[in-house]
Amino acid sequence: MSAPASSVLGASEAAIAQGSKSFATAARLFDPRTRADAVMLYAWCRHCDDVVDGQVLGHGRVASAATPQARLDALQEETARACRGQPGSHPAFVALAEVMARHAIPARLPMDLLAGFRMDVEGRRYGTLDDTLGYCYHVAGVVGVMMALIMGVKDEHVLDRACDLGLAFQLTNISRDVIEDAGLCRLYLPADLLAAEGVEAGAVADPARRAAVARVVARLLDAAEPYYDQARIGIRALPLRSAAAVATARAVYRAIGSGVRARGAAAWDGRVSTSRMQKLGLLAGGVAVAVGSRFTAPAPARPAELWTRPR
Template sequence: MPVFVPDPAIPGADDLAACRAAIRAGSKSFFAASMLLPPAVRMSAYGLYAFCRLSDDAVDEAGGNHAASLARLERRLSAAVAGRPADHPADRALAEVIARHAIPEALPRALLEGFAWDIEGRRYDTLSELAAYAARVAGTVGAMMTLVMGVRDADALARACDLGVAMQFTNIARDVGEDARAGRLYLPRSWLDAAGIDPDAFLADPGLSPGLRRVVADLLVAAEGLYARAEPGIAALPLGCRPAIRAAGTIYAEIGRAVEANGLDSVTRRARVSGARKARLLARAVLPAGRTAGLSAPPLTETAFLVEAVRHHPVPASRRLLPWWDVSGQVVRVLDLIEVLEERDAFRRSAPS
């Protein structure tokens, strides 16, 4: 499979330090898992995540002028793609990452499209429509991270998109009450109808019911199926990158199990995975990959456009990722990091990674 990676001497150290700080503040899980990545890949991941977080926050904090905020983000993305980024660490880092890893503009553009759907208050009648949304806000991140890791193989990209969609489904299942109180409802309308739940009435007064528990359970089942589909893709990644991606997937899957342990109550309770449990999952992430059968399964219909965008994008001369051998040492550092983060940082909602 074609892989490439830039010179590990990455410029823009100050910008990347700012991106790293933003990630540490915004997502403990992503930050901890990222420490399992080889350094050069980790730095690019910071730049990529920082722009995703910046975009998400800009839309959330725009008050009533969401459309104007989104338009500014689109202009900033165009400038970054053109190599003339705005004077902000996340923009400069994004421009560097896009050029360095030959990321098609269609991928971050699709991410902004997903944010536009949020601004519109779009609802989703079917699971397929919800998957189309998840493809944009999370599948795009999976695809871009795969490129950052130096892999452009279509099968590996399809599995990365599966993982992104699975993680977004888990997010939605966990945040039903929180989203409803913010005026958002992502659960498929056809499922709500079958459960006897009126969407408008639920948004007006979010409450737990047996029907809602069934809907949340069904969404977690869909997520589990996608985690299983994604698993063979881990073995298609460079050896040094596999622990971080396996850690991210297993931690998010564990969030789904925490929802189940809460009695499928995502309205009055918020599922959390303890630091000790995350530490155990991260320790397991260094084990060899599981099954590899299923790597060549076709992409989801809803994510196929992302795979095609990469397939048709010009690729620089192929170069292999540098070897990364100190896996056990990195895990020890990550476990120490989790201990510190659990003690010092307040919980905050994480974005799809």
């Protein structure tokens, strides 16, 4: 590996170590080349998210004279250059350009992710579960598709399963972070589900409404389950080490959702996460799922009512 490439990878490794312990745990199972490319893709995603939100690795606040809209516009320009193979000097865009070239990732996919960030910048609200799932595609499903391409997937049906896992992850993230997001004036819970519980959009963070919000979140976690199930079907099509990494990530995020559900109205008294020992157990389980997937039968037809990624 050349010195510049090594530097880009080093910066990317630092980003994942500090920005996502859940993903970092699963990523250890990838073969070295896949891990390097997955980590570099993550670094670009993390950088864009931080720039839009004015944070560092998802935390704090960074002073900036530019508006979120202006920062996003600049990210789109830099990303477009990286997609053309002409990145600037920032390690995140150099990393993106390398990964896209190596795996023939279509330019529309990173642009789809930025479109999701634009929904945040515009303060988009979501009327139905389908609307929320559309947002989930842009900020997570499309990342699943890019990750699958890095793992060597070409089959569109397997790419669909990767998108399904991204949708499930994001529904879990929304459920865990709903009160924190409300403090940032962001609301991803479907308006019709809130209305059914008598919760107004502006009252989501009201402690007196926690039980009602927990019931809405439980429905969101219920909605995530068929996407987690579909994702397991796709694991059998991945190389074994990649399958183990994906199965572990799936188990970790699903466990977080289970923790949110179990705590009910107290779910947001502290951040729900998995302990180191839990992660090790889930990692072992992920390896077992990956090995077992080598012996499973072909997948049944996907339920027609599930949300489908755009082609």
